[in-house]
Amino acid sequence: MHVRGLSVVLAAAFALSATGGARPTAAADPPEIVIGSVLPLTGSLAQTGAGLRTAQQLAVDLVNGHVSYPLPMVGKSGLPHLGHARIRIEFADSQGKPDQARAAAEQLITQSHVVALIGTYASSTTATASQVAERYGVPFLNPDSSAPGLTARGLKWFFRTTPHDGTFADNFFQFFNELKKKNKNLGIKRVAVVGEDGLFGTGASDAEEAGVKKYGYDLATRVAYTATTTEVNSEVQKVKAAAPDVIMQASYLPDALLFMRGYKQQGVAVKAIMAQDAGFIDPGFIRALGADAEGVFTREVFSLDIKHRNQAVPLIDQLFRQRFADKPLDGNTARDFMGVLVLADAIDRAGSTKPDAVRDALTRTNIPGKLTLMPWNRIHFDATGQNDGGVGIIEQVQDGKYETVWPFDVAVRPVVWPMPAWKR
Amino acid sequence: METLSTVAALLVGGVLTGLVFALVAVGLTLIYGVMDVVNFAHGEFLMLAMYATLGLALLGLGPLLGLPLVALALFLFGIVVYRVFVRRLLAGPPEATVFGTFGLLVLLQGAAQALFTSDYQSVPNPPLQATLHLGPIALSQATLVEGIGALVLTGALFAFVEYTETGRAMRAVAEDRIAATLMGIDVQRVNALAFGVGAACVGAAGALLMLSYPVFPTVGAGFALTAFVVVALGGFGSIHGALVGALLVGLLEVFGGFYLSPELKLVPVYVAYIAVVLLRPQGLLGRR
Numbered sequence: 091m092h093v094r095g096l097s098v099v100l101a102a103a104f105a106l107s108a109t110g111g112a113r114p115t116a117a118a119d120p121p122e123i124v125i126g127s128v129l130p131l132t133g134s135l136a137q138t139g140a141g142l143r144t145a146q147q148l149a150v151d152l153v154n155g156h157v158s159y160p161l162p163m164v165g166k167s168g169l170p171h172l173g174h175a176r177i178r179i180e181f182a183d184s185q186g187k188p189d190q191a192r193a194a195a196e197q198l199i200t201q202s203h204v205v206a207l208i209g210t211y212a213s214s215t216t217a218t219a220s221q222v223a224e225r226y227g228v229p230f231l232n233p234d235s236s237a238p239g240l241t242a243r244g245l246k247w248f249f250r251t252t253p254h255d256g257t258f259a260d261n262f263f264q265f266f267n268e269l270k271k272k273n274k275n276l277g278i279k280r281v282a283v284v285g286e287d288g289l290f291g292t293g294a295s296d297a298e299e300a301g302v303k304k305y306g307y308d309l310a311t312r313v314a315y316t317a318t319t320t321e322v323n324s325e326v327q328k329v330k331a332a333a334p335d336v337i338m339q340a341s342y343l344p345d346a347l348l349f350m351r352g353y354k355q356q357g358v359a360v361k362a363i364m365a366q367d368a369g370f371i372d373p374g375f376i377r378a379l380g381a382d383a384e385g386v387f388t389r390e391v392f393s394l395d396i397k398h399r400n401q402a403v404p405l406i407d408q409l410f411r412q413r414f415a416d417k418p419l420d421g422n423t424a425r426d427f428m429g430v431l432v433l434a435d436a437i438d439r440a441g442s443t444k445p446d447a448v449r450d451a452l453t454r455t456n457i458p459g460k461l462t463l464m465p466w467n468r469i470h471f472d473a474t475g476q477n478d479g480g481v482g483i484i485e486q487v488q489d490g491k492y493e494t495v496w497p498f499d500v501a502v503r504p505v506v507w508p509m510p511a512w513k514r
Numbered sequence: 515m516e517t518l519s520t521v522a523a524l525l526v527g528g529v530l531t532g533l534v535f536a537l538v539a540v541g542l543t544l545i546y547g548v549m550d551v552v553n554f555a556h557g558e559f560l561m562l563a564m565y566a567t568l569g570l571a572l573l574g575l576g577p578l579l580g581l582p583l584v585a586l587a588l589f590l591f592g593i594v595v596y597r598v599f600v601r602r603l604l605a606g607p608p609e610a611t612v613f614g615t616f617g618l619l620v621l622l623q624g625a626a627q628a629l630f631t632s633d634y635q636s637v638p639n640p641p642l643q644a645t646l647h648l649g650p651i652a653l654s655q656a657t658l659v660e661g662i663g664a665l666v667l668t669g670a671l672f673a674f675v676e677y678t679e680t681g682r683a684m685r686a687v688a689e690d691r692i693a694a695t696l697m698g699i700d701v702q703r704v705n706a707l708a709f710g711v712g713a714a715c716v717g718a719a720g721a722l723l724m725l726s727y728p729v730f731p732t733v734g735a736g737f738a739l740t741a742f743v744v745v746a747l748g749g750f751g752s753i754h755g756a757l758v759g760a761l762l763v764g765l766l767e768v769f770g771g772f773y774l775s776p777e778l779k780l781v782p783v784y785v786a787y788i789a790v791v792l793l794r795p796q797g798l799l800g801r802r
Contacts, residue, residue: 134632287777315776318736320727321764323527324771324779327520343634344728351726355645355654356523369634374728378636382643514644 121175123443125433126198128209128219130186135212138422142211142234143181144414145423148406149430150179159402162435162457169438177434180204184215191215195222205443206231206436208429211422213237213289220248229436229449233429234422238293241476247445249452249471251432252425253480255290255366258389259297261482262338262364263305265496269505276507278361280310282334284325284349285366286317286341294340294366310334317342326352336362343369347378354382354512361508362387364484367421376490385509388492389482391421395494395502396465403463424463432457432469465500519650524768526651530661532764537664537719538737539744539756540671541712547688547751548708550608551600554615556741557734558622559713563588563720564729565630571637571724578641578659581721585714592713596706604705626731636728656725663722671715672753684708688751743787749800758798762786 127146130139154176158165168174180202182194191210198204199222206229210216216235223230224245231249232240238256241248270276283298285291295312302309311332315325326349329337337360341349346369353363365388369375376383397403406427407419419427432455437443440451457469459479468479484496486506493503542556553559563584570580595618603614642655675681686694687704695701719737727733740763748759763783771779790798 134627137631313776315771316780319776319779320736320740321527321531321767322776323524323531323768325776327524327527327772328776331520344730344733347636347726347728351643351654351656354643355652355657357645357652372634374634374636377638378640378728380639380643512645 122178123175124178124180124204126204126207127179127181128184128191128194130211131183133185135186141423142426145427146179146430148409149427150177153177153434160400161402162431162461171438171441184210186212188214188218192218192222195219199226199228206433206448223247227445229452231429231433233425241474249475251429251469251477253482255293256297257480258482259301263301265484278335280308280334282310282329282332282337283312284339287314291340298338317345322348322352326356330356330358334360336360338364340366341369343372343374346370350379381513383487385506386487388485390485391482392424393483393494396500398500400460428462522651524772528765528768530657532761533661533664535740535744535763536668536757536760538716539741539760540668540753541715542741543745543751543756544708545712548684549705551611555618555622557738558619559716560720560737561734563717564724567721567724568635568729576641577637577721577724581718584721585717588717589710589714592710593706596709623731632731634728634730637724640725660722660725667718668757747787747790749797752799755797755799
């Protein structure tokens with residue numbers, strides 16, 4: 091190409107971008123605020139990603155709409171402090187891969203000029219995407235990744251609303267303490283910590299072991315195993331030999347089933363099995379085990395039982411079902427829905443789309459638990475960007491269903507303690 | 515006393531686990547023995563068998579009653595795969611079967627993901643979940659049935675290959691393809707049959723496994739990896755070698771897990787594997 095030809099093209103491009111930049115102020119419609127969302131829209135996590143996308147879009151539509159619910163920022167026809175500007179959410183695909191998540195975040199920041207980022211579900215992709223946001227100085231809100239290390243990186247622009255695996259482990263011991271006040275003697279001293287040896291299981295087991303020490307229990311044994319194993323004979327024997335009163339376990343479904351059958355077969359008798367959701371909350375868990383699943387405790391991030399605290403829960407569930415093939419709102423979609431509201435709340439209070447102002451507003455977030463869909467005490471970020479008001483739920487399998495038994499103010503059934511003996 | 519019952523429990527667990535490994539591995543070793551093809555999609559055959567078992571269970575036919583049907587279905591599937599696909603690969607260079615069957619692995623896994631989603635699924639209310647107490651040993655009926663079923667089927671396959679006319683034809687093809695052809699043996703037919711019988715074995719294993727294991731698109735990977743080790747330990751192409759190799763793997767895994775650490779339970783298995791490959795490359799009971 092001629093040098094002169096090139097300069098003409100460049101000039102034209104420059105002129106185009108200049109008019110493009112001038113457009114928003116000249117337009118008569120209320121301004122539009124764009125937030126970027128990085129989610130696994132294709133790949134093995136695509137099904138989860140589709141639900142999260144639906145939940146985030148629903149939250150955006152309710153913020154832009156005029157129907158009011160007991161939730162922050164909903165029904166005010168946009169952001170009042172910004173002239174009722176409407177929010178638009180732009181999605182980019184992480185494919186569930188850390189490098190793709192990084193590229194997606196970069197694209198949203200540099201090309202779509204988003205005000206803030208939200209995402210990305212998997213802890214590994216959140217780690218990379220949030221590094222990009224940090225580099226560009228764009229606020230990043232993470233509603234749904236539970237690896238404790240994410241808020242231990244000293245990032246300035248990273249905020250996480252969901253409690254992490256450390257919080258959930260701590261909840262088990264708080265649960266014991268509160269139960270002791272009711273039952274006097276639980277008869278527990280020795281805790282066995284069992285977990286798969288990936289990021290999830292190791293993080294959960296570390297947090298549980300820390301809790302064992304902090305709350306004055308004895309560590310009976312700690313068993314780490316590889317989740318893809320096809321048999322758990324030696325693992326079960328290790329647990330049995332340690333004679334624990336309680337087992338705390340982090341497993342995926344196939345291994346959770348192997349362990350449960352192994353415990354039964356070898357007559358491992360404990361007062362309680364406290365599980366970190368995953369395999370223990372999979373729909374296949376009760377279906378496969380039937381009566382042998384009775385009495386198992388598992389932590390969960392959300393339950394429709396929270397309707398007893400906030401009547402918005404069934405209403406949002408209804409709206410979500412209409413958009414997502416009648417699938418109910420769950421822990422992931424509810425957290426992502428709330429994440430958008432927290433961002434909207436911060437941008438509105440900032441009264442500006444400048445990154446510094448939005449970040450500043452995020453640090454001053456203080457949303458009472460009763461105005462969320464979650465069991466949380468509140469949404470308020472500590473110095474690391476972690477929500478310090480996060481709490482999990484503990485459910486117990488009773489009569490073949492997961493029933494919320496803790497926190498006691500959202501519980502629908504009393505705790506069955508100890509869990510029943512194995513059926514023959 | 516406590517330690518004695520622990521050792522007994524580990525011993526029984528290791529043997530029963532090994533027997534199931536054996537049934538998964540014999541199909542692989544039979545196919546290799548007859549036509550020198552390492553079927554990389556072997557684990558995916560197992561996965562298909564498990565989905566078939568699940569389908570029958572949802573229609574009301576439990577895993578044990580469904581077993582013959584699943585084995586038959588996999589037998590036919592194996593023959594079709596051979597006739598349509600593997601036969602053409604055999605006409606190409608030796609690498610063709612490696613890449614071809616690996617491609618089949620990717621295709622079957624992807625298809626399962628698209629058709630059945632990546633959710634874990636199990637047989638609802640599986641039978642045989644009660645616990646048996648035999649002296650100091652406790653084991654579930656399902657584990658016992660899996661182990662004994664695997665032993666019986668492996669024994670039946672051994673008898674088939676050793677003592678029937680078709681089995682002799684298979685061994686003849688394994689030994690010398692050209693000589694077998696000259697003796698009037700239809701090599702294509704024997705190959706197809708071996709592929710079918712190999713698939714039927716893994717079909718039966720899949721049905722038995724559904725008593726205690728959920729199915730998902732990548733379920734085959736873990737079992738297939740063990741099967742490859744078993745076959746290499748026992749000797750490529752040797753059925754009783756696969757049985758010995760599988761029992762060894764089962765016991766090493768279980769005792770290694772208990773006395774070292776569960777995370778390291780595969781270390782003794784792979785140490786044994788490397789030792790055998792170095793000192794006796796044809797495998798414990800293989801010929802060469």
